[in-house]
Amino acid sequence: MRKVLIGVTALLSLASSAPAATLVGYAQLPADTFAAGPASGAYSGAGLRGQPRFSSQPVQGFSGVQFGKDGSYLFLSDNGFGSKADSADYLLRLYTLNLSARTAPSGEGKVGVGAFVQLRDPDRKVPWLIVNEASSERLLTGADFDVEGFAVAPDGTLWVGDEFGPYLLHFSADGRLLDAPIATPNLAGLPTLRGQAPIVIGHRGSSGTRPEHTLEAYRVAIEAGADFVEPDLVVTKDGVLIARHEPVIAVVDAAGKVLEATADVATRPEFASRLTTKKVDGVEVRGYFAEDFTLAELKTLKAVERLPALRGRAYDGQFQIPTLAEVIALVRDVEAKTGRKIGIYPETKHPTYFQQMGVNTSQLLIDTLKKEGFTDPARVFIQSFETANLKALKTDIMPKAGLNLPLVQLVSSPDEAPYDWAAGGDTRKYDVLATDAGLKEIATYASGVGAYKRWIITDKGQTTDFVTRAHAAGLLVHPWTFRNEATYLLPGYAGDPEAEMRQALRAGVDGFFTDFPATGARVVGQYTAPEVRSPQNPAYALGTSSAAANVGGSGGFEGVTLSPDGKTLYALLEKTVTGDLPGQLRLHAYDLAGKGWSLAGRYALDDAANAIGDLTPVNAGQYLVLERDNASGAAAKAKRVYLVSLNEKNADGTLKKTLVADLMNVKDPQGLAPSTQGGVFKFPYVTIENVLVLDANTLLVANDNNYPGTGGRGADVKDATEFLWLRLDTPLTLAPGVGRK
Incomplete structure (x- = not known):
């Protein structure tokens, strides 16, 4: 400025x-x-x-x-x-x-x-x-x-x-x-990788307006104009992929207070014995974990708002926890009714954590996509914060299934690290992946990079060269997460979430994750509308x-x-x-x-x-x-x-x-x-x-x-x-x- x-x-x-x-x-x-x-x-x-x-x-x-x-x-x-x-x-x-x-x-x-x-x-x-x-x-x-x-x-x-x-x-x-x-x-001329229109990804659905990872959140996201919806995936006790951001569906402190929850499990006395403490990516977490419940048990629960102080509780208790198959069915239903093709952008959560239990979530994801017949490379991105599982998908799991779906390497803040690295004693952090050499390495197994948005726009509001460098490596760039609430916006945007999105689009991003896909679709639409009016x-x-x-x-x-x-x-x-x-x-x-x-x-x-x-x-x-x-x-x-x-x-x-x-x-x-x-x-x-x-x-x-x-x-x-x-x-x-x- x-x-x-x-x-x-x-x-x-x-x-x-x-x-x-x-x-x-x-x-x-x-x-x-x-x-x-x-x-x-x-x-x-x-x-x-x-x-x-x-x-x-x-x-x-x-x-x-x-x-x-x-x-x-x-x-x-x-x-x-x-x-x-x-x-x-x-x-x-x-x-x-x-x-x-x-x-x-x-x-x-x-x-x-x-x-x-x-x-x-x-x-x-x-x-x-x-x-x-x-x-x-x-x-x-x-x-x-x-x-x-x-x-x-x-x-x-x-x-x-x-x-x-x-x-x-x-x-x-x-x-x-x-x-x-x-x-x-x-003639907007956005500098995307191939000159294509940027995509809007409904982050956990329209999670800014409905409880996250519910069919209703996904439905609202699609109606709002999202091109893709994002189901984060964890596993039930009986081996079914469900949409939750974390394996823990309610975090409870030592005094029994619920610190964060996406389901009402803590209010259900029949499940009180399931309260436990586990290590997730090396951090102890006390709560209720999806892998300790069968799908039938989880279906008795109701979704709740994860951020009630910010987004209220108007929709608590109305929606179930969906399976990946149900998300795909919703997308297919929309296509049948409207002719509009929507993609899914699944993330396999904590693959090392689940691998330690003997569950390969990457294999389970590919098996589910094959079973449901949802394998169009134009309508699926698979993402992960870890690296080994993406490489296994690229070199082993997908070839054996006869698939070649685009993979996206998620890159978090420079003080964090892929857990598969940390679990193996590798002390490097995500900043290694953000270097030119790191981006070229990602390009050997992935089609894109899902970058924490501060790699693209600094906390001072300055646009970096990250997108340009990623594009030079042949990678799509899909940053996360864009939200409407002022608490998530830099002061320079003066409370205007569209200004942040526009800055990212001008930087050349190929799409972005947002809790408010209606806002994202409106902003992208201003660039991609066929006419100036x-x-x-x-x-x-x-x-x-x-x-x-x-x-x-x-x-x-x-x-x-x-x-x-x-x-x-x-x-x-x-x-x-x-x-x-x-x-x-x-x-x-x-x-x-x-x-x-x-x-x-x-x-x-x-x-x-x-x-x-x-x-x-x-x-x-x-x-x-x-x-x-x-x-x-x-x-x-x-x-x-x-x-x-x-x-x-x-x-x-x-x-x-x-x-x-x-x-x-x-x-x-x-x-x-x-x-x-x-x-x-x-x-x-x-x-x-x-x-x-x-x-x-x-x-x-x-x-x-x-x-x-x-x-x-x-x-x-x-x-x-x-x-x-x-x-x-x-x-x-x-x-x-x-x-x-």
């Missing part, structure tokens, strides 16, 4: 000391500028219709600019009056503006509004209901799309970025929608919960532009996709010929609360980005133009950017703008959404006034649209064709 703060401070210091651009031209379009069209402004923010406030269509505000014909400019009107709900009568258009800059104190800046292109869908390309559904022309409105940026392709067609979907929209030169809206793929996506209006949205409201394509060669469309999201690092925005590339998407990079905001306003090319590898805070008037501090390199990256992998112009500190020595004070012009509007390169030394910049918003130039003053011609202190290196031809 300290490094991040230092970086931001340095960046802000650089921004404040950077040379300001110089205002060499100025013009203004009054806020109350209207064009022909139907009355508008009849809807409130709640979507209720009243009387129109305006007799025609407001020209403003503007959210994108390109060169027009004969020296004119094309400006894109955005979604209207500020929200989807109040913009159903605001028509989406491209306006032709003729701009004449004031370049001397005695001069006059002029803005002439010419013809417009009305965006429409007469061919019914939009597959959902739009506002003007029944009309022949189907004129598009601000309640249908939030259009924010656009580009003119070499063939003259228009490509427009939308924020509601977000979508790319393809129009003819005269505004006719040519294709169905193009959804945005979710905002809460305004039409899918949610059709009945899908907007809770599945993975980018903030109207957080879609704010910046859209074309590469200088006219082959690639670049589209920059305004807000961070859920799961990405705060303040990092995805820059998408869309191949106009191949119709394929790719991720061109990630743009890092100066502050995660900032937003971007526009995107325009300089050359094949460099683009200008407008970045702004969300304040206006005196509170506005950050309105900037950055030069971004697609070919240079910072240490964190984000695109390198260089400040070009601070719009809150523009030199105006001639006093061209009426608001200039002391030779300094400020551009204090909330949104700065238009930038265009005129030549190597000059930019055109304009704001979106969020009509009929106020606050930029005074609390009661409607925001006008101000057009700035800015001379840069350092010329840009332009590609041929960039700038006014």
Whole structure:
């Protein structure tokens, strides 16, 4: 965290000391500028219709600019009056503006509004209901799309970025929608071993919400979205594998107090004689042990919550102790009813302990899986904290059974050791397995490593290189255990369990164990959802919960532009996709010929609360980005133009950017703008959404006034649209064709 703060401070210091651009031209379009069209402004923010406030269509505000014909400019009107709900009568258009800059104190800046292109869908390309559904022309409105940026392709067609979907929209030169809206793929790019989606493993089932290792816990985990459920396995007196975390099902102290229990055995007087003391992995434990009970006896017991002080006792006494065969039957039943294939992730508990009793739990597990016909390698992982049993499974037990199931070596904290090592006099600890050599050794018999999560995220919240090293050895990484309760979270997560899961996913884990699979599935789903969707996506209006949205409201394509060669469309999201690092925005590339998407990079905001306003090319590898805070008037501090390199990256992998112009500190020595004070012009509007390169030394910049918003130039003053011609202190290196031809 300290490094991040230092970086931001340095960046802000650089921004404040950077040379300001110089205002060499100025013009203004009054806020109350209207064009022909139907009355508008009849809807409130709640979507209720009243009387129109305006007799025609407001020209403003503007959210994108390109060169027009004969020296004119094309400006894109955005979604209207500020929200989807109040913009159903605001028509989406491209306006032709003729701009004449004031370049001397005695001069006059002029803005002439010419013809417009009305965006429409007469061919019914939009597959959902739009506002003007029944009309022949189907004129598009601000309640249908939030259009924010656009580009003119070499063939003259228009490509427009939308924020509601977000979508790319393809129009003819005269505004006719040519294709169905193009959804945005979710290019999360998680660094898993094979690029596969991470799996969610229900740790002992949904043990955060139901008593662990019960059929109900497993059922709830599956319904919550778990890909695998984990039955820890111990053995009954009559040789049946059951699901319990430990062979001891109730721990009792010398005074008879129950210290921990997963079954109500201590309350059952008929079993009082079974209370005993045993050594489990070298540690004396007093209690009731599963291996001292037949399955029939255990079936008379009821499960209880192991952590009642944390998770309560609402479900105590309701569920039985299940066998492995019953867990498999549950999984099969789910598959039969839903078609969804769920895996099991069994752990043979304390194999050396049971081996000393003459029970080979590994052999018993393979025998049970064979008997139940559950042997698909894609649906079974076998895990253990010991090593010898996994090696025996790999080299002897599974080959004899004709099976080759993936094995996972569990790795606990560095102060602990595999008990088979300790029992044999080996003094090494788990940290040996976490070395490069140890990971390579694991890879000779196992497919993955189930690591204690502190190997991946330290107790200081720092991501290590463990996953990268394990992947280099060819191993999957499935860390444990992720829980929702604040008591299990590092302070830096501020009580947010999803933040911890996201950090692990960004580190590249291939899955994780969690007591709360509903939370895990939601987080993984944000990365693996096929599309990026905002809460305004039409899918949610059709009945899908907007809770599945993975980018903030109207957080879609704010910046859209074309590469200088006219082959690639670049589209920059305004807000961070859920799961990405705060303040990092995805820059998408869309191949106009191949119709394929790719991720061109990630743009890092100066502050995660900032937003971007526009995107325009300089050359094949460099683009200008407008970045702004969300304040206006005196509170506005950050309105900037950055030069971004697609070919240079910072240490964190984000695109390198260089400040070009601070719009809150523009030199105006001639006093061209009426608001200039002391030779300094400020551009204090909330949104700065238009930038265009005129030549190597000059930019055109304009704001979106969020009509009929106020606050930029005074609390009661409607925001006008101000057009700035800015001379840069350092010329840009332009590609041929960039700038006014």
